[in-house]
Amino acid sequence: MIAAIRGTQDILPGVVERWQFVEATACRVFEQYGYAELRTPVIEREELFAKGTGETTDIVQKEMYAFTDKDGERITLRPEATPSLVRAFVEHSLEQAMAVPKIYTIGPMFRRERPQKGRYRQFHQLDVEVFGVQDPSVDGEVIDLAWTLVRELGITGVELAVNSVGCPACRPAFAAALVAALGEDVKTLCGDCQRRAVTNPLRIFDCKVPADQPVIDRLPHTIDFLCDACRAHFDAVRKYLDLFAVPYTLSHRLVRGLDYYTRTTFEILSGNIGAQSAVLGGGRYDGLVKKLGGPDRVGIGFAAGIERLVLALAEGLPLPDKHPDVFVAALGDPAREASLALLRDLRRAGLNAQIEYEGRSLKSQMKRADRLKAPVVFILGEDELARGEVTVRRMAASEQVSVPLSQAVEFAKANR
Numbered sequence: 366m367i368a369a370i371r372g373t374q375d376i377l378p379g380v381v382e383r384w385q386f387v388e389a390t391a392c393r394v395f396e397q398y399g400y401a402e403l404r405t406p407v408i409e410r411e412e413l414f415a416k417g418t419g420e421t422t423d424i425v426q427k428e429m430y431a432f433t434d435k436d437g438e439r440i441t442l443r444p445e446a447t448p449s450l451v452r453a454f455v456e457h458s459l460e461q462a463m464a465v466p467k468i469y470t471i472g473p474m475f476r477r478e479r480p481q482k483g484r485y486r487q488f489h490q491l492d493v494e495v496f497g498v499q500d501p502s503v504d505g506e507v508i509d510l511a512w513t514l515v516r517e518l519g520i521t522g523v524e525l526a527v528n529s530v531g532c533p534a535c536r537p538a539f540a541a542a543l544v545a546a547l548g549e550d551v552k553t554l555c556g557d558c559q560r561r562a563v564t565n566p567l568r569i570f571d572c573k574v575p576a577d578q579p580v581i582d583r584l585p586h587t588i589d590f591l592c593d594a595c596r597a598h599f600d601a602v603r604k605y606l607d608l609f610a611v612p613y614t615l616s617h618r619l620v621r622g623l624d625y626y627t628r629t630t631f632e633i634l635s636g637n638i639g640a641q642s643a644v645l646g647g648g649r650y651d652g653l654v655k656k657l658g659g660p661d662r663v664g665i666g667f668a669a670g671i672e673r674l675v676l677a678l679a680e681g682l683p684l685p686d687k688h689p690d691v692f693v694a695a696l697g698d699p700a701r702e703a704s705l706a707l708l709r710d711l712r713r714a715g716l717n718a719q720i721e722y723e724g725r726s727l728k729s730q731m732k733r734a735d736r737l738k739a740p741v742v743f744i745l746g747e748d749e750l751a752r753g754e755v756t757v758r759r760m761a762a763s764e765q766v767s768v769p770l771s772q773a774v775e776f777a778k779a780n781r
Contacts (some may be wrong), residue, residue, distance in 0.1 A: 372486025382684045383675050388471055388517060391491045391669075392513050394423050394471045399505070400493060405449040407475075411439035411576035415447030417625060417657055419565070423557075428476040428648045429449050442475035446492035446668060447625075447650070448524035448657065454496055455659030466496040471671075483673045491674075494666035496654065501598050504629045504649060504665055505605025511645050511667050512611045515633055520677045523644070527600040527606070527631045528587060530567065533652070540566045541764040542585050550580045570620045586617035595628055602629050625650040629665065635677045645669035645721075688738035689719040690781040696746030704745045705756070707773060716781060728745075735760060740778055743773060 369375060375495065392402070411431045418424050424444045430705055431441040442450055452457070459466045465630060470492050470732060477486055493510065495503055508525070514524055531539060543566040544551075551562050553592055554569070554577050561568040591599065619630050630648035647667025654662045691711060695704035704720060711718035718735060721730045727744070734742045744756040754767045768776045 372480040372657060374485060374487075380675075383678055383682065384671060385399070386682070386684055387671055387674050387678070388491075390517050390670060391471065391514060394510065394517050395491075396465070398510050398513075399465070399514065400469045401463070403450065403453060403470050404472065405443070405446070405453055407471060407473065408440050409443050409449055409452070411441045413448050413452055413657070414441060417451065417653060418445060419625065421588070422568075424476060424564075428478050430475050438711055441690060444474055444476045446470055446472070446474065446490055447494065447666060450492065450494050450666075451496075451657050451659065451664065454494075455654065455657060460660070460662065465498065467494075469493045483670070483676050485566070485672060489671040490667065491669045491671060493668075494664060496664045497662045498665075499651075499663050501601035501629075502605050504598075504602045505609055505611075507647070507665050507667060508606060508613075508629075508631050509609040509611050511631070511633060511647070511669070512609075514669070515645065516676075518677075518742060519679055519682060520635065520644070520664055520674070521679070523633050523635045523677070525611065525631060525633050526619050527602070527629065528616050528619040529579070529591060529595055529602075529628050530587050530620050530626055530630055530648075530749050531591050531595050532627050535590055535595055536567075536587075539585070539587055539590035542590060543567070543569065546584050547580070553577075554580060566656075567620045570618045572662045573739045574774040581618070587618060587620065588615070598628055623632060625656070627651045627652040629666070635673070644673040665717075686738065687717070688740070690716040690739070690741070691718050691777045692730075692734035692737060692739035692742045693718060693720045694727060694734065694742055695724065696727055696744065698724075699747055700745040700750055703770075704743075704749055705744065707743065707770070710774050711777055714778060716774075716777055717776075731758075741777060745770075 390720070414429060415425055429441050429444050431439060434440050435659055450470060454466060473487050473489050475487055479486065482487060493507065495507060508527070512525060530536065535691055544562060547562060551559055555572065555574045558569050558572050558577055567580060619632060620626070626648045626651045628651065632643045632646035634642045635644050636642060649663070650664040651663040654660065654664055693704050693708050695701050701724070708718050708720050719739065721733055730740065742758045742760060744758060749755055753770050755770050755773045756765055757768050758765045
């Protein structure tokens with residue numbers, strides 16, 4: 366047997382319905398807030414993520430699936446959606462094409478990391494982005510959208526954490542204060558943190574190594590180093606969250622794991638999905654569009670892992686029961702063609718209609734209809750054909766009636 370690749374999974378019937386619920390709910394909520402769907406390729410040029418995600422991030426240094434194609438070009442399977450959406454925004458001049466560029470996408474991403482509960486090497490994300498709006502009210506709207514999505518999914522036991530990581534004007538002073546506060550303690554940290562102290566000190570807050578936490582807990586907070594403009598922006602974001610009645614907590618350790626974030630960052634956390642507690646996260650990235658070759662436009666957005674959202678759903682979540690509206694049972698070869706024609710007419714009328722393909726006994730066909738939870742079975746045999754009728758069995762009531770074959774479709778629609 367050839368098994369699925371480590372870190373990937375088959376999403377089987379019985380589980381996929383939960384995925385469909387998440388995706389349908391997300392599309393409904395996003396479009397309610399005025400977002401339009403955009404789909405980008407799974408493969409991109411490697412430099413898009415080296416420039417966009419950040420060369421010092423673990424994603425670029427350790428986790429990307431990158432290769433050289435036959436034309437000698439460096440290609441990568443996308444590890445996240447934001448750089449791709451920024452590229453599409455620039456390449457297709459969406460600033461001119463849309464009144465307000467508010468877009469979302471849904472699809473698979475790829476990172477070669479250690480698989481664990483809720484984390485796979487092929488994983489799936491919902492991603493939301495807004496371009497060109499500087500006002501902090503849009504930060505509030507995006508966070509409110511994220512909170513509404515979680516609420517509409519019926520996910521409980523979650524909390525929203527927010528922070529500000531400042532901007533290029535005030536962040537260098539904070540980075541210097543971090544390095545100074547670490548002092549000789551940096552030598553006691555894990556290898557990744559020692560590297561981050563040189564390349565990007567803010568990444569130290571992403572460390573999950575238990576032994577490093579006491580040192581990290583003593584480090585200064587970004588919020589204490591904000592410039593006046595960043596402080597005013599963050600105060601306004603918090604005001605809008607209060608206005609939208611979105612509950613939140615301040616988290617000084619929330620810096621997010623990507624280099625492009627500026628000012629507002631946020632995560633929604635759940636205690637019900639294992640060690641990887643974040644189901645959703647995002648923030649503002651005001652310099653990314655320009656860095657990737659576009660105009661100097663600001664941006665903000667978030668990404669939600671579908672695997673984690675599915676894990677966080679309530680176990681008793683009521684999902685649509687996809688049983689057929691009608692099952693057609695054919696008795697004998699003469700009734701076979703008529704049964705298939707009836708099946709065609711039922712489906713073209715918008716009904717879910719199923720049939721037994723191998724011409725088994727009526728008893729076997731009724732067992733299959735019962736297993737499929739079909740509420741109604743149409744029985745067609747030589748006698749029914751001779752009368753121009755179909756025998757209808759209502760499964761729940763265990764009763765049968767005869768209906769003219771010409772009226773069978775309308776009967777099925779009325780009794781679905």
